[in-house]
Amino acid sequence: MGYTLEDIARMAGVSRSTVSRVLNNHPNVRPEVRERVWEVIRRVGYQPHAAARSLATRRSQVLGLVIPEAVSTLFTDPFFPELIRGMTDACYARGYLLTLALFQSPEQGRRLLHRLLSSHAVDGLIVASARLNDPLIPRLLEDGFPFVSIGRHPDPRVSFVDADNVAGARMAVEYLIRRGHTRIATITGPMDMAAAQDRLEGYRQALRARGLPLDRRYIVEGDFTQEGGRAAMQQLLGLQPRPTAVFAASDAMAMGALKAAREAGLRVPGEVTVVGFDDIPQAAYLEPPLTTVRQPIVRMGALAVQLLVEQVERGAQPQRVVLPVELVVRGT
Amino acid sequence: MGYTLEDIARMAGVSRSTVSRVLNNHPNVRPEVRERVWEVIRRVGYQPHAAARSLATRRSQVLGLVIPEAVSTLFTDPFFPELIRGMTDACYARGYLLTLALFQSPEQGRRLLHRLLSSHAVDGLIVASARLNDPLIPRLLEDGFPFVSIGRHPDPRVSFVDADNVAGARMAVEYLIRRGHTRIATITGPMDMAAAQDRLEGYRQALRARGLPLDRRYIVEGDFTQEGGRAAMQQLLGLQPRPTAVFAASDAMAMGALKAAREAGLRVPGEVTVVGFDDIPQAAYLEPPLTTVRQPIVRMGALAVQLLVEQVERGAQPQRVVLPVELVVRGT
DNA sequence: TTGTACGCGTTATCAT
DNA sequence: ATGATAACGCGTACAA
Numbered sequence A, B: 001m002g003y004t005l006e007d008i009a010r011m012a013g014v015s016r017s018t019v020s021r022v023l024n025n026h027p028n029v030r031p032e033v034r035e036r037v038w039e040v041i042r043r044v045g046y047q048p049h050a051a052a053r054s055l056a057t058r059r060s061q062v063l064g065l066v067i068p069e070a071v072s073t074l075f076t077d078p079f080f081p082e083l084i085r086g087m088t089d090a091c092y093a094r095g096y097l098l099t100l101a102l103f104q105s106p107e108q109g110r111r112l113l114h115r116l117l118s119s120h121a122v123d124g125l126i127v128a129s130a131r132l133n134d135p136l137i138p139r140l141l142e143d144g145f146p147f148v149s150i151g152r153h154p155d156p157r158v159s160f161v162d163a164d165n166v167a168g169a170r171m172a173v174e175y176l177i178r179r180g181h182t183r184i185a186t187i188t189g190p191m192d193m194a195a196a197q198d199r200l201e202g203y204r205q206a207l208r209a210r211g212l213p214l215d216r217r218y219i220v221e222g223d224f225t226q227e228g229g230r231a232a233m234q235q236l237l238g239l240q241p242r243p244t245a246v247f248a249a250s251d252a253m254a255m256g257a258l259k260a261a262r263e264a265g266l267r268v269p270g271e272v273t274v275v276g277f278d279d280i281p282q283a284a285y286l287e288p289p290l291t292t293v294r295q296p297i298v299r300m301g302a303l304a305v306q307l308l309v310e311q312v313e314r315g316a317q318p319q320r321v322v323l324p325v326e327l328v329v330r331g332t
Numbered sequence C: 001t002t003g004t005a006c007g008c009g010t011t012a013t014c015a016t
Numbered sequence D: 001a002t003g004a005t006a007a008c009g010c011g012t013a014c015a016a
Helices: A005-012 A018-024 A031-043 A050-057 A069-074 A079-092 A106-117 A136-144 A167-180 A194-209 A226-237 A249-263 A281-285 A297-314 B005-012 B016-021 B033-043 B052-057 B069-074 B079-093 B107-119 B136-143 B165-178 B196-210 B226-237 B252-261 B279-287 B297-314
Strands: A062-068 A097-103 A124-127 A146-152 A159-163 A184-188 A218-221 A244-246 A272-277 A292-294 A320-323 A326-330 B063-069 B097-103 B125-126 B145-151 B159-163 B184-188 B219-223 B245-246 B274-275 B292-293 B320-321 B326-328
Touching: A005 A018, A005 A031, A005 A079, A005 A124, A005 B033, A018 A031, A018 A106, A031 B297, A062 A069, A062 A297, A062 B252, A069 A297, A079 A097, A079 A297, A079 B079, A079 B097, A097 A106, A097 B079, A106 A136, A136 B159, A159 A167, A159 A297, A159 B145, A167 A184, A167 A194, A167 A272, A167 A326, A184 A194, A184 A226, A218 B097, A226 A244, A226 A249, A226 A297, A249 A272, A249 A281, A281 B252, A292 B320, A297 A320, A320 B016, A320 B097, A326 B274, B005 B016, B063 B069, B063 B079, B063 B297, B069 B252, B079 B097, B079 B297, B097 B107, B107 B136, B125 B136, B125 B196, B136 B245, B159 B165, B159 B297, B165 B196, B165 B245, B165 B274, B165 B279, B165 B292, B165 B326, B184 B196, B219 B226, B226 B245, B226 B252, B252 B274, B252 B279, B297 B320
Parallel strands: A062 A097, A062 A124, A124 A146, A146 A159, A159 A320, A184 A218, A184 A244, A244 A272, B063 B097, B063 B125, B125 B145, B145 B159, B159 B320, B184 B219, B184 B245, B245 B274
Antiparallel strands: A097 B097, A292 A326, B292 B326
């Protein structure tokens, strides 16, 4: 059941150490010997025992993906599937594995994280916790444990990769302004999330840049869900004067807003226009197809892994990366 | 940096072995000693080094989730997020971790699996490969490597957990029959998937049971996607006589079918009725809300883990579990 | 009931 | 350039 270094050594007529050197690309091995060893390794399909190697190197070659459950139920779009795809590919390319750390309660989270960290099961973590005040971050910081956040975090010591939410929102709202709208409302996400804050900021910037007034009543907080978007839209439709366009900070909320508008008997996009954020698959299939903002999710995942590995292997300093987004203009 | 068994032993005034025995619930330890040791363990938050333990026990305490990429892009519904949630909880409760094995090409899959298995990185696999003829299954069988399939597989040696797709489809179609429909068509999934076959079988059973004729033209193959459902529906709408109801084997296809019906100027559910399968979140928000079939996804994930662990730890025989589904009656 | 000693498969240090 | 040999931290016969 499985060859060991010793087996390979014997078959190649060398010592264990030499095989190990070959495996780890150490310089001091005669080329012909190196080749002979590789030959055997390939022939028998030898793979080093992960645990043994891990015990000796004090590295598990495993990264962990932390997702507080509240987050994952929030997104009905393929955010996590795509993020994970970007991450796994990047992991495998660097010889790492990716393990999951999902939890629904903070308490379960504490226990799991403690176990993960102090059993040396992972070399680093990627934290996909949208809440800015998640206690997890300060804790990891204090432990000095390597991690990268998906989504920005104010503390300068944390590495993160984020989409340019501010610019994306600005683009969306500027698009509405170009189309002649002046009474533009927004439905935000929960304001303890960085993405929600930033998308609101982009909305503000766009209005300010074009010299449009900022009406506080036109800013309604949603929760990134369809139902939340619907409720927020109902509130907006009750205002005088009624906004002619709405920037919803997520496509799910945009869908809810569309529904509310239709329920109120309004033509879309005739009497009111809605744009979203995320570019979920259904966005293109709505009536009318939704104009929205697309983030490079796969790249974000891959980049997070890259930053984390640099941190783990070379003790790299914290890095903050913001990736550009793209306005997808459709029917609305 | 982390305590070792030796440290705990010294602090508790016993030997390494005793601490180990306490940790692993071995019987022969005096209660008072046991308590004293636990005391120390709790106080310092000791966790055994995963790699060291793994090396000694020849068990990694890690399970792998295998997802050929083609599958994960197929589902825009939260199938995988929910499945994963069920799995992780079940894993943690049993002291396991869950690691991901995603790949896009069969070649990448082969390499990854080889690495995973022969490095002893995982004790078992959960295979979420929908294709019946996936070469992965025979290979694992041949290697005698423990695994459980999500979705049934014909080989009697494979353990699986599946939703009762046949019954679900039958319920959906019987519902249409009860509503008075006699010309009922179906849009199937790709026929190399068990779920697609089974849902078609359920459709057939329902018609047969009610003595309705089986018109081959009323069976059109889709691909589980919205676009595929739309194309299939267009084909169905060209038939004479036109079906008055359609059972789509997935909600995504049902959405496409609804779209095609509307594009053809048909009233839904007036002139044509559509029911789906999966109960994706949008199903409830469609106009009209979609009648569909719901599977216990979280339970399936948890059960898969349970079966796998029994197989890994106690060499349990292959088990085949089919979970009941539920008809969700809505507007259509 | 408790402790000693060896083995798990690898890396790394030190001779040669 | 190569080969012994000592860790790495834990489980477990075996001895006491």
